[in-house]
Amino acid sequence: MANWFKRNGIHLAVVGIFLVLCFVYFSPVIKGLVLPQSDVQQAQGMQREIMQFKDKDGKAPLWTNAMFGGMPAYQIWARYPSNITTYVISFFSSVLPNPLYTVLLYMLGAYLLFYTLRMNAWLAAAGAVAFAFTSYNFILIEAGHSNQALAIAFFAPIVAGFIQVFRKNYIMGAGITALALAIEIRCNHVQMTYYLFIALLIFILIELFHAVRGKTLGDFMKSIGWLAAAAVIAVGVNAGTLWTTYEYGQESIRGKSNLTTDKAQSNGGVDRDYAYGWSQGVGECITFLVPDAYGGGRSTKVGKDSEVEKVLTARQVPADQALGFAQQMPTYWGEKPFTSGPFYFGAIVVFLFIFGLFIVRDRLKWWILIATVLSLFLSFGRHLPFISDLFFNYFPLYNKFRTVESVLAIAGFLVPILAILAVKEVAFHTADPKTLIKKLLYSLYITGGILLIVLLVPTLFFSFKSSTHEQFVQGLVQYVGDRNFAEAIGNALVADRISIARMDALRSLFFVLVGAGLMWALIRQKMAAQFTFIVLGLVILTDLWMLDRRYLNNDNFVEDTQLKAQYQPREVDQLIMRDTSPDYRVLDLTSPDWSQSATATFFHNTVGGYHAAKLKRFNELLLKQFNGAINEDVLDMLNTKYVITNSQEQTGGQSQRIQNRASAAGNAWFVPQITYVKNADEEMAAINSFDPRKVAFVSSEFKSSLDAARLGAPGPNDFIKLVNYHPDHLTYEYSAGKDVFAVFSEIWYDKGWNAYVDGKKIGYVRANYVLRAAELPGGNHKLEFKFEPASYYTGEKISLVSSILLVLALGFGIYQESRKKSTPAMA
Template identity: 60%
Template sequence: MKHWFTRNSIHFGVVAVFIAICFIYFAPAWQGKTLVQQDVIQAQAMAREIMEFKEKDGKGPLWTNSMFSGMPSYQIWVSYPKNIGTHITGFFKNVFPNPIDTILFYLLGAYLLFSVLRVKPWIAALGAIAFTFSSYNFIYIEAGHASKAYAIAFFAPVIAGVWLTLRGNYLWGGALTALFLALEIRVNHIQMTYYLFIAMLILVGIEIYHAYKDKRLAQLGKAFGSIAVACIIALAVNAGLLWTTYEYSQESIRGTSNLSTETKAADVQGVDREYAYQWSQGVMENITFLIPDAYGGGSGPKLDGDSEVVKLLTSQGVPADQATAFARQLPTYWGDKPFTSGPWYFGAIVIFLFVLGLFIVKGRLKWWLLSATLLSIFLAFGRHLPFISDIFFDYFPLYNKFRAVESTLVLASLFIPILAVLALNEIANRYKEIPQLDKKVLYSFYIVGGLSLLVALLPSLFLNFRVANHQAMTQQMGQQLGDPAFAQSIMNALVDDRMSIARNDAFRSLIFVLIGAGLVWLWVKDKLKASIAVILLALAVLIDMWGVNRRYLNKDNFVEERLIKQQFQEREVDKLIARDTSNYRVLDLTIPTFNSASTSYYHNTIGGYHAAKLMRYQELIERQFNGAINQDVLDMLNTKYLIADDDKGSLRIQNRSSAAGNAWIVNRVTFVDSAEDEMRALDAFNPKDLAIVHSEFKSLIDSTKVGTSANSNIELVNYRPDHLVYEYSAPQAVLAVFSEVYYDKGWKAYVDGEEIPYFRANYVLRAAQLPGGNHTVEFKFEPRSYYMGENISLAASAILVLAFGFAVWRRRKENA
């Protein structure tokens, strides 16, 4: 053991450096402060009901009524305790404060990959830093995209396991692949995992070609077999998660539309093309890989008192504070996206080394990295390069399930640093054998440094600095100010400010390219020792990318935990509504009702926020709440309280006495033959009297036994989101409608403990025919996909632990 520590002392030193970097950058986290992440804050509101019940009995419910009148909690918060990945990620989260756990996964995973690629340790450390500090890794963290950040962090170790296996280390490589792929899947960001899958498909194609060419197909077959077994284990470890996610996706907005519309036919699956392409990377916007704020940076306020806009306004007599306030409302970002948190910046030195790698790195690994990088860039263009994007969107399985196509650049953010590091490793291993290496260093400098210099000196040569609707914005401002000429002057000043921002960052990048190229030049000319050159390069890369990331994630993003809780400051209207201890729903019109989860923190609401809400509920929103609010639909959703602004700007509560309640017995049922007819029938009806049922459920209803609601009553007597208990009394068989969202992938209905059929009514609700008498009705959410999936996860987790332990034992035995 002592010798093992001695042999690996350099790796422990690297890990210590990583922890030190995290300690310094995220000092507020060590001091007990909390990172303000808007998506995390939204998630806390979304999960509030789940967490409350978890605190009561230690088990989070699999269903929540806190949003959209009810939905599975799979994509909000669900514990998978039989999945080993849950415990591994949980350990890091418990040991290291957020977001240090995520950053360490980035650093350690990338370091493992570079070590597998046989990169020298300190060069590997440089590469891990270069990848980790790619701007969007930090932007995702700042925004609260926690699962996305984790998924990206596991890209590198998954590739490490696959690469080891392809190079003949079947057992150890397969074990690593199974472990890290299991973790990759466990963090549950299918979109990111899917992009990794696309990159691995390219690698597989290249490997097959070379194996055929070199007559090594049998050897490659063994590698593929090991990888296939690893994938099966990883999938099985996550059986509960994958099964429930797949099941839910079929019913969500990522699945099939129920209504035929002009924009989306009923047989089309996936998100709308325009929605998917909304965040497309502009073609020229890729210059931000090298010059971070060439496109103005993020969409937030950026201009200050020294800006051209402020100078113009103050020269016209506008007070400085007012001029600055006005300037900060103007967008410096001028790209094609609706808005952005910041640029995709990979580092000026990293881009220089990447270009150098194109000259000096040999072998199919380079071609894989280059081809996967180019594909990720082309796909990120989205609507700007529809020829390629449409092929994937229309024909590549599952690709049309995902939005924000610019996210494919996560592949480039990893593969560009990999090739950059391989270039350094080539120099370290055989710089005297590389022909004309000094010239290739100069060529790379001329390309990257020259581009930076051109933007610094002649920014308008490449860039326009105007948004697509620049003229419309100018005209609108002219109307608001009553002076079109002055508005034009302001917009011209804004263009000058954008140009100045780009020019400053271009000079900044040029300086770092000079530093990077200079260090490499001195190294190859034997003017600088390799170790010193690598350390200085790593320091320069860190300083460069640290400075850019500080623009988007810094100490100002951390606050005391009590201030986070104030994000959900209970309003007086919330307190008044909370006095009602019955079960009901709320409609809050003072917020973006169907795009904010804030109301869910205190109430069960018909609104909320989720990127994959149920398709039927989304259709209900679009048809019944787009414009005028359908009061009948509010009634059937048991919307007892409505929060709105009064004429004086204060909040008021409307107590809706017409709300139908938790459940009710109807007098009549009407059958319809299509989803369109079902939806149209909701336009005007009395939900307490009539149930609208699709004819597909006709066999579950005996129309002759649909009795009158006279002398009948039904009441919710026990509430847990995934277990509802009602008591009812009826002189004869009746048809009851429950103000609960229909979802047949796990809900079961019982009368006095005996399971009964139930069906969909009023497009989104549950209904059942009940026998006469005094009885108890229960609805239990018991999804087979979760419970059986968890048992599969437990068995697979045990196999993974045994396989990994055996691989470690074999490796130690071979090295003994």
């Protein structure tokens, strides 16, 4: 044991430093403060019903009616108890507070990768810091994109496993790959995993090229075999997650359109404009080096004595009002709808990356360069349609994703790797020092030259005006009532943006010069290598830390009670919550984006809600029946008992009022008439105006499933009622004199819902575009709808077997490694 600590003491020290960095950066968590991440808060609203039944039953339901009438719960929250990675993630999240554990995982994974690349421990630690503190990683945390951030954290260990395998350390490399990839998939951010796979495909192609040239195809194929086995295990571990996600994806807005009149992607995937909504501007890539060259993000504000403030005070606007108005001005001038902050890789890191292009001889350089350039081109989206459309139209699954700028997570991961490889090359160089100095100067001229242009002649390449600048000025004209005054404010804002860019260019130039000085000292052996690594890590940390604090700092944290107070039920919510009848719905119109907000789901089962992948049919229903006027008939069939609206008070304030909808059709009802429609277009048109209690519109595809001749009009004493509500198990009792046709205010999803009459399974059909309906035998019976998706239950069995295999493989790999270290070398 003493020898083990001696051998690994340096690694334990590095991990300890990582922990200290996390606790210092997120020091408010020590005081019990929490980070109000908007997406996390949305998720809590989405999960409300799931967690209520989880607390009650000890396990979470697989379906929830909390939003959009109903959808699978495993697209919002599910534990997957047979998946071993569930417990790995739970370990970190339970031992360390959020979001501290995410940043720790960033650093630990990157440290493993750099150590795999045979880095000195302190240089590996500097590289881990360079990757972890990239601005995008912290902006994701601030926004609450927790799954995306965790997925990025496992990029590095997956690559570490790949490198180990191609170095012929097959068992351990495959084990690391399988575990890291399994966790990556479990993070359930398919978009990030997809982008990583593109980068890994390039990695494999480069290895293939060298295998062909070096006539080592046998070794290459052996490595591919081990990696394939690792991938199979990782996929198997996540069988439940992947199967249910794939199955649901076909029925979500990522799937094919049901309507021929829908302008969305008819071949599956999201709309092109929707996918390219957040495209990285070509010129905006300057932010990799100069963070606020494009004005920063939503939290960036002009300071006191800004040009805007001066223009206002010159017009006799009081100083406090002038400052307040100036700080409301949009500093960001790029073409994205808005942004939380820039992609900043670090001035020193970018400088070293360019230096690495000149001096690194490892073939990893070409992988890093090609994958980085491709991620850059893909991030341009609508600004480089030739390449983006090629992937969007022809690469499998690519058109399922939106916010294409997020592919820059790959660049943010790879750029620090080449930067640190450059430092390693300098530290252990065999090249002539004069040659290294010459290439160091080339890198300084390139990086410093760009910075000097921004500093001295910023308008040479940048306008500091968005394409909507004239509309912005026109809006100011309407606000201030004076064209000249408005234009003066607009010009002053441009001057402030230039000032912000210049200050950051000067800041970056300082760090670049420090980095160049450290490399010069290392080349000339003026500083010991290990000391240089430590200083370099501290300077990189200082640069990135200071930048990250602009977007995520102590001011972002609040008391937990304050956070909970934001989501307290209003008086109208409390009144509605007194209604204890089962499974009714609420439409909350007090929010203008009610179909994109989870606020109402904190308290009610709603027609609206928030989810990035709504069911396609329900989304089509929203677009066709709620776009503009609200279709009251559709509200009736969804059993919408209450509508919340804003009410203007005489005092000028605003309150909410409840509309109690007595016309809501209930949980289930018998209909006397079935009308068949030819296709989805006719079905949608049919529900534009109808009485859901009198007629049901059924697609002709279900005609053979019904025996219309046996069905009759319900009698006066016939009834059907919901007697027990559980989100994924609904129990009804009904009485009917003859066979009847019942419609249920439950959302159609045939990938798991089964119907039973007195325990005997029966078929059911779709009615009124989105609802379930069934032909029921006459008499007094119990009807049950149970959500029993084979994709989940069979997937869990596969996951259990694969998890056992993963543990065995890792255990054997660790055993083999320990044997290698304990076996003395032959003389």
